Amino acid sequence: MDIVQTILLALIQGITEFLPISSSAHLILPSQVLGWPDQGLAFDVAVHLGTLIAVVAYFRKDIALLMVAWFGQLSGRAADEHTRLAWFIIIATIPAGLAGLLFKDFIEINLRSSMVIAVTTLVFGLLLWFADAKNEGAKTLVQLTLAAAVIIGCAQALALIPGTSRSGITITAALLLGFSRQDAARFSFLMSIPIIVLSAGLMSLELLGADSVDWTALIIGTVVSAASAYACIYFFLAFINRLGMLPFVIYRLILGCILLFISFA
Template sequence: MDLFQIVFLALIQGLTEFLPISSSAHLILPKEILLWPDQGLAFDVAVHFGSLIAVLAYFRKDVSRLIIAFFQQFGSRGQTPDSRLAWMVVIATIPAGIAGLLFNDYIETNFRTSLVIAITTILFGLVLWAADRRSNLSKGVYQIGVATALIIGVAQALALIPGTSRSGITITAALFLGFTRSDSARFSFLMAIPIIVLGAAFETLELFKEHTIAWSDIFLGAALSAVSAYLCIHYFLTFIERLGMLPFVVYRLLLGGALFAMLAFN
């Protein structure tokens, strides 16, 4: 890849990882439409690692509080709202972890196409719009229970399909369950941490099979992804209650429509 492609893909990964518009789709499309070379597994690991750094940095206080509370619950202090929330994050991760082990290879082989992305971009954009139109969005993140966590976790498993958007589908599920936009997004971002860790660990194991790695590309990609992802999280959470999900729904519909148009003329 040349420098422009590295910068473009790293920034796109960072910006789209936490927006409800699908990062996987935006990383596949340059190869499908612009005929760019595949960025390779090493670069994928780097940009996902950058996203992980960003979400850990932004939620550093929340993460440290949840981890401390999780281990303190086994002592005299017992369970607290923070330790319970930590359990909910763990429980919500299980469905996607199982689905990834069972179906990841099949999805990678059969679903990474422009047609699939066009369909899922529009379909789940409309579902997000329907969820955001609910009038009773009043629940907070500490009201998430086991059943709720599992429902959102199952929704997260659907994000294995390109174009679905991991953050988009989990926020959609939380909105349908009556949670506020900001708390839906906050739980979605906390859920992203173990999923990105698991995904990056799996990809890293595969990475040992590669013989040549362009380390300068790796470090640049990780750094740019981290910076853009951090800014994305900050501004998304700042404006989400005011803007709602409509801008992202409109973007998804336009993107999906453009993809269908390209497919029709090819």
């Protein structure tokens, strides 16, 4: 990849990782429309590392509270709201982790076509619109229950299907359960941390023994994806209550139609 391709692909990953618009739907466009080569596994690891750095940096205070509370309970201290939230994040990660182990190969072989991505982009975009339209935004993360965490975690497992959008489907599930847009997004972003760690870890294992690595592209990809992802999280949380989900729904519908056109062209 040249420098322009590297920066653009890193920007796509950084921005789309946390917006409810599907990173896989966007990453297919450069290869399908512009004929760019696949970015490769090493670059995927680099941009995932960048998004991990961004979300950890943004939520560093929350993460510190959660870790202190969680380890404190393990050492005998009484549980509090931070302990419960830490456990719920762990529990919500399990369905996606299991689904990834069981169905990764099937999904890679059968569900990575532009047609599948187009359909899931459209269908889950409409579901996001429905959830946001029906949402009353009364619940906060303090009211999160084990059952709700499991439901949102199962929704996250659906994001293994390309075009679904991990943040989109988890925010959709949280909105349907009555959580506010702000809290739905915060839980979705906090849930992304263990998932990104697991994903990057598995990809790193596959990289063992690789012959050559373009370190310049990897460093640029990590830095650009981290900066763009951090900005994305900041502005999304700052404006989500005013904007709602409709702009993202409209964008998904347009993108899905473009991908359908590409599929039939």
